[in-house]
Amino acid sequence: MTTAAAARRRYVLITFLTWLPAGLYSAPLVLLLLDRGLSLGTIAAIGAVYSVAVVVLELPTGGLSDVLGRRPVLAASAVAGLAGLALLGLAGAVWLLMASAVLRGVARALSSGPAEAWYVDAVHAAQGRDADLGPGLARGGMAASAALALGVLAGGVIPFVWPGGATVAEAGGSGRLAGLAVPVLLAAACELVLLLVVVFAMTETRGARPGFGEVLRGVPATVATGLRLAGRDHVLVRVLLVAAATGVGLAVIELLTPAWMAVLSGGAGRGVLAYALVAAVGFAADAAGSALGVPLTRWLGSPGRAACAGTLLAALALGGLAGTARLAGWLGLGAAGVAYLLMFLGLGAAVAPIGRLLHDRVEAAERATVLSVQSLLLQLGAAGGSVALGALAAARGPGAAFAVSGVLLAAAALTVWGLPRRRDAQPRALLLRHVGPRIPTRDRPREDRISRS
Numbered sequence: 001m002t003t004a005a006a007a008r009r010r011y012v013l014i015t016f017l018t019w020l021p022a023g024l025y026s027a028p029l030v031l032l033l034l035d036r037g038l039s040l041g042t043i044a045a046i047g048a049v050y051s052v053a054v055v056v057l058e059l060p061t062g063g064l065s066d067v068l069g070r071r072p073v074l075a076a077s078a079v080a081g082l083a084g085l086a087l088l089g090l091a092g093a094v095w096l097l098m099a100s101a102v103l104r105g106v107a108r109a110l111s112s113g114p115a116e117a118w119y120v121d122a123v124h125a126a127q128g129r130d131a132d133l134g135p136g137l138a139r140g141g142m143a144a145s146a147a148l149a150l151g152v153l154a155g156g157v158i159p160f161v162w163p164g165g166a167t168v169a170e171a172g173g174s175g176r177l178a179g180l181a182v183p184v185l186l187a188a189a190c191e192l193v194l195l196l197v198v199v200f201a202m203t204e205t206r207g208a209r210p211g212f213g214e215v216l217r218g219v220p221a222t223v224a225t226g227l228r229l230a231g232r233d234h235v236l237v238r239v240l241l242v243a244a245a246t247g248v249g250l251a252v253i254e255l256l257t258p259a260w261m262a263v264l265s266g267g268a269g270r271g272v273l274a275y276a277l278v279a280a281v282g283f284a285a286d287a288a289g290s291a292l293g294v295p296l297t298r299w300l301g302s303p304g305r306a307a308c309a310g311t312l313l314a315a316l317a318l319g320g321l322a323g324t325a326r327l328a329g330w331l332g333l334g335a336a337g338v339a340y341l342l343m344f345l346g347l348g349a350a351v352a353p354i355g356r357l358l359h360d361r362v363e364a365a366e367r368a369t370v371l372s373v374q375s376l377l378l379q380l381g382a383a384g385g386s387v388a389l390g391a392l393a394a395a396r397g398p399g400a401a402f403a404v405s406g407v408l409l410a411a412a413a414l415t416v417w418g419l420p421r422r423r424d425a426q427p428r429a430l431l432l433r434h435v436g437p438r439i440p441t442r443d444r445p446r447e448d449r450i451s452r453s
Contacts, residue, residue, distance in 0.1 A: 002203055007122035008136040010201050014074070014115045016143040017194040021081060021187035023151020023283070025088065027276050028159050032180040036092050046094075046101045053105025055379055061109045062372025066365055070118035071204045073368075077110030078195035082188050089184035107191075113371030116140065116355070118202060121364050133359055134294040134303075134352045141290030141351035145344070149283030155183040156276025236361050236370065238415040239354055242311055243374045245412035246347065247381025249318055252389050252405045253343075254382075256398045282340040289348020296349055303353035304419030310353070311413035313346030318406030322399040357419055 002010075033043045065073040084103030087096050119140070123131045162179025289310065297306040317339045324335035362370045385405060393401040 002122045002126065004123045004126045004131065004136075007119055007126070008139060010197075011115060011119035011136060012139045012143045014194065014197060014202065015140045016147045017190055017197060018077075018111050018115060019144045019147040020151045021085060021190045023148040023153075024155045024183040024187040024190070025085060027152050027155035027279075028180045028183050029088075031159075032088075032184065033097070035180055038094065038097075042094060046097055049098055050101040050105045050108075051379070051383065053102050054108045055376065055383075057106060057109035058112060058372050058376040058379070059369065062113050062369040064110075065114045065117060065368035069204055070114040070121070070368070071198060071202045073110050074114045074118075074202065075195060075198045077107045077114075078191050078198060080104075080110065081107035082191035082195065085184055085188035085191060089181045089188060109372075112375040113368040115202075116371060117364070117368040118204065120359050120367060124364070134297060134356055137355040138290045138293045138352040141293070141348055142287040145283045145286035145290060145348060149280045149287065151183075151187075152276055152283065153280040154186075156280075158183050158186075233361050235357055235419050238412075238419060239307075239358050240374055240377050241415060242307070242350075242354065242412045244377040244381035245409045246311070246314075247378035247383075248385030248389070249314065249343075249405045249409050250378075251382035251385035252318075252393075252401050253340075255386050255390055256393055256401060278337055278340055281337055282344040285341040286344035286348035289345040290351050292345075292349045293352030297353050297356070302419070303356040304416045306353035307350045307357065307419075308413045308417040310346045310348070310350030311416075312410055313349070314343045315346075315406045315410035315413060317343035317346065318402050318409060322402035322406065354416075357416070 030043060033046070038046075061073065080103045084100045084107060087100035087103065091097055091100065116137070119136055120133060123133060123136065159179040159182065162182055293306060293310070296309060297303050300306050300309060320342070321336065321339045324339060358370065358374065359367070389401040389405060392404065
């Protein structure tokens, strides 16, 4: 049996390696594809393929993790990510880049939930259901944010310091930035390291692996059970509402900030570097906020209040961005940096409290599925926010979009203020009568089945 401390260390390492590739390749992605002769429309289509793959596979892969196991699903994610990033770094044909988008989407969907579910399962097995998950979840949030901060900063700087990387080709030439593919290939190498860590360090005690037919039957049943649970448990409904509102806020940030940074810094090239720096500050603040989640919960007396306080801070920061959207030059850059810092500080502080609320309401058999529902709602919120608030920003300016997203996030935050931590509001037996019978799976340990019979 893995001890709780060992599980926490491995979870933090796996989380860091999971998110580091995303940070590395996100900063140079658009410039890399432009440098290879793709139009903005084609780049948008590649991005849409990635998003569709993630949304379509999010719930099935969560159910697969609950039925088949956490380790094989996360290992498959690393393999798909390695293949997708290798194609992105080396290929130039559009169909290969489309294939890369599909593989990266598959990797993202597969990685959504298994590591966190594995950590919670390991701690519960070692210390029981009353174990304090907060410190480990907080460190996992810190690891994810630190990986994104380091990755996006490195991804934005490497093309400019790589030999010949800052040399811009003459009009009509290629090779605009010779080092643009380097961060992408480094991200692929990180996926290989992740694969090795998952295979050798992510120990998992499970029964006999289900057969192919049993997996095909078990995944839809598990997904259906997880969806019913997520939709009927009043605590989970509010937690998932916060995820959707967070997705709207993050979408507005990602959509409007790059162009805004280019305007404030005086050019597209400077805008890329400015955005990388501001994003790195935001991710670093998110890591610091994650460290505050546990003491904030102790100070306020419940994870619901801590989650509300952190999310409200993020909402107020979005309102601050709305107020500073008319500033120009270095004053605007400074104001945006402060608002980013406060926003991500608040979101980070809410990570551990929201995780405790969620994991107290679910069991191991549906844990990854509910985490996938949470991730899916965040992505759907981001998609809806991009369309609706992007149109609002085009009509009324970025300040209006920032303000609306801040109001939505504040409203969602207030719904979790009084939430109980434990399942005292709805006993488990009553909840199971509403949700339906548990789907038996062979992969659940024998003692786990006995304890719930």
